[in-house]
Amino acid sequence: MPANLLILGGTTEAYDLAERLAGREDWHVINSLAGRTANPRLPAGETRIGGFGGVEGLALYLGECAIRAVIDVTHPFAARMGWNAAEACRLAGVPLLRLERPAWRPGPGDVWEPVETWAEAAEALRRTQARRVLLAVGRQELTHFAGIENIWFLIRLVTPPEPKPNFPAAEWLYSRGPFALDDERALLDTWAIDTLVCKNSGGEATSAKLIAAHERGIRVVMLQRPARPAEVPTAATVDEALTWIDNVFPACTATR
Ligand SMILES: NC(=O)c1ccc[n+]([C@@H]2O[C@H](COP(=O)([O-])OP(=O)(O)OC[C@H]3O[C@@H](n4cnc5c(N)ncnc54)[C@H](OP(=O)(O)O)[C@@H]3O)[C@@H](O)[C@H]2O)c1
CATH class of the missing domain: 3.40.50.720 (NAD(P)-binding Rossmann-like Domain)
Known part of the structure; x- marks a missing residue:
């Protein structure tokens, strides 16, 4: 049995x-x-x-x-x-x-801002004077960033949020991983991203963005695991x- x-x-x-x-x-x-x-x-x-x-x-x-x-x-x-x-x-x-x-770990040359909460992540964006941010977070987390002035966001989600939070300046992108390294490089370059916000999920399916960010010296605001x-x-x-x-x-x- x-x-x-x-x-x-x-x-x-x-x-x-x-x-x-x-x-x-x-x-x-x-x-x-x-x-x-x-x-x-x-x-x-x-x-x-x-x-x-x-x-x-x-x-x-x-x-x-x-x-x-x-x-x-x-x-x-x-x-x-x-x-x-x-x-x-x-x-x-x-x-x-x-x-x-x-978990993903920063290597030599990575510019990471580890944060414990999304509120800290929003604060880190203000403190570091981020201007063009790729927001690779879940739809529930968007509210922490929606009110921020003077930052343009590229918001990547799997599907459109309902309702859509009101960002002063943002572009919306819908796609599901895994993401190829060349596509992530092109994304960061095309939109002139200077900061990436994401959570430390680990794994290979979504790690290409970190390699592309590393290559460009782009700052990564990384939410730590609970x-x-x-x-x-x-x-x-x-x-x-x-x-x-x-x-x-x-x-x-x-x-x-
Ligand atoms: N959070 C994320 O970023 C994320 C991403 C991808 C997948 N998921 C999956 O989505 C589920 C829910 O995520 P969460 O962040 O809400 O979890 P959570 O905060 O750890 O759990 C909240 C409540 O959801 C119920 N629950 C969670 N996982 C369950 C499971 N595998 N089977 C039965 N009940 C479960 C439990 O309810 P009761 O107290 O009533 O038992 C638990 O107290 C998880 O199973 C997780 O693996 C989460």
């Missing part, structure tokens, strides 16, 4: 992990999605959708569904779920692993997560 493994998902890595565990006889995968996206692509295995109802709801779910292990693969900027998972797993006595792609519970073990790759699964449960995996 396979043991139940819960993947808290919503990221590329979560889809990859579910795919790699598919077909194994020792584990039955249950993926959990928050339900923010209408008609999401479904990962391999079983999928449930929607919040659990906080720490207590998740702890109850872990017991009721006889979950033997949880892997938190939510997005690096999903600030709440990791804390809920840590506390619920502690209460239910279920092992938990955090799988998170490594804090996570220090006691939870972490894996940086799907392979590392699979090793953790096999090591934590040698008895379950011995029959594989």
